[in-house]
Amino acid sequence: MQLRRALTHVPMIYLVAIFNLVAVMILSAHEGVEIIYYAWMGVFAIACVARMIMWMRFPNDRDPDVNPQKILRSLSVISVGIITFLSVWSVFAISTDMFANQMFIPMSLVFGSTCIAHCLACIRKAAVTVLFVGVLPSAVAMILVGDFDDMIMGWSMITIALLMIRFIIDSYNQIISGLIMRHTIWKQAHSDPLTGLANRRAMMSHLHLAEQSFANEGNGFAIALIDLNQFKQVNDNLGHDIGDELLVEVASRLNQSSAAKEIVGRLGGDEFLIFMPDVTEQEQASARATAYLTGFARPANINGHILTPSASVGIAVQACDGHGAEQLLKAADSALYKMKRAGETTRNSVGKFATPPFRKIA
Structure with a gap:
């Protein structure tokens, strides 16, 4: 400045x-x-x-x-x-x-x-x-x-x-x-005040800039919409403070898994969005999304509670699943909830919380 x-x-x-x-x-x-x-x-x-x-x-x-x-x-x-x-x-x-x-x-x-x-x-x-x-x-x-x-x-x-x-x-x-x-x-x-990640406004700005770059130079990109599984159960049973700590931990792990030029943001609640530049195929986007989920699907000690975070994911690739930020978000959201409704998990079996989803340290 x-x-x-x-x-x-x-x-x-x-x-x-x-x-x-x-x-x-x-x-x-x-x-x-x-x-x-x-x-x-x-x-x-x-x-x-x-x-x-x-x-x-x-x-x-x-x-x-x-x-x-x-x-x-x-x-x-x-x-x-x-x-x-x-x-x-x-x-x-x-x-x-x-x-x-x-x-x-x-x-x-x-x-x-x-x-x-x-x-x-x-x-x-x-x-x-x-x-x-x-x-x-x-x-x-x-x-x-x-x-x-x-x-x-x-x-x-x-x-x-x-x-x-x-x-x-x-x-x-x-x-x-x-x-x-x-x-x-x-x-x-x-930025998101809880996690420090880019917020919805910032992520939409990145997507619009990427959309312009695609129109002018043909630079493709993809997005991954991640939604935590059974997060409401954590809030209801352990309290919102534990839920917030879990969100901070998940945000940190997603950030650590991000590659160069990739941007991780929080849209709100337990929903995260990942911007992946230069990803032009479904296989690439799926591999990157799986890497993110695998990266944070490890037990976490949150104030004496062992939580194993997991999530469902929906991906969308520019030109393949739509054009522009709004269409891609709709496509990723549709894919995400289709996975949730079908009760599917990722290849690495990180699609659901373990049963039970949390346990207290004795």
Whole structure:
């Protein structure tokens, strides 16, 4: 979330750098400074323009496998590097009396540093470093080698930098708190509060995305609808707290049995849904569903009660059993209850609870 917020400000960082470089180049040319002292700024400005155009043209062309921390670190290095170059040149200009009006260079740098620090407010260390590097060296140079007016301006710049650092820290805390709250709200809306699995809304979203992928690229998928056997008997005889603990245990075991890219969700009650991408045949889907059932059909000690969870399952394959999320869910639900009505079990004999379905540890 920090990365997404930071990336939206990247064009502004380049724009601020370009503006300051061009402004200093115009001033240098106006005051007759030899081009050798500021020619590098032109190259730097052109590179910034090219990079900004590329970034704005391909804003979503990002490698999903790249570590966000690595990108944030690179962005921090680039920003601090730009300000460091300008800061070194500013100190050089102040120390050598290169300009008649020396105020312009440090003030321009303060403006640029403040803007970039604001853009990087969600990266606290980078923002604070930009302010230190961009403001303090020029301010100290003005205090040490300037006249009385320069000295006053130097101290004013330091005061501005300190106030901005305080503002950046407060802004960072607010940003992070807001991002955490937004993430919490999203998680509450898309995950099951009891088991932590994806909830019905999240699973339907995954199915709709898979449906679009199938329509555009032909990527097949299948679903497995799992319903625990005799779960009501557990709730009625042992209580809902034991039933909830059993659901949590089953969810954990289903999650452990999931393969790469497969998603396990809880639709509600004792009903679970498994999304299986790249599964295009009934045999594949049946084998994966059996693996899930086998994975959790082991005795579990739930608060002193030995429970052996088991379930019935209904599978549906895209294009074979229907098109779209709703049709596939109906097909899987029909297959599930057909199995329940027929009293069938899976090949591994995990279709029913043992008799009795639970026992108490002595």
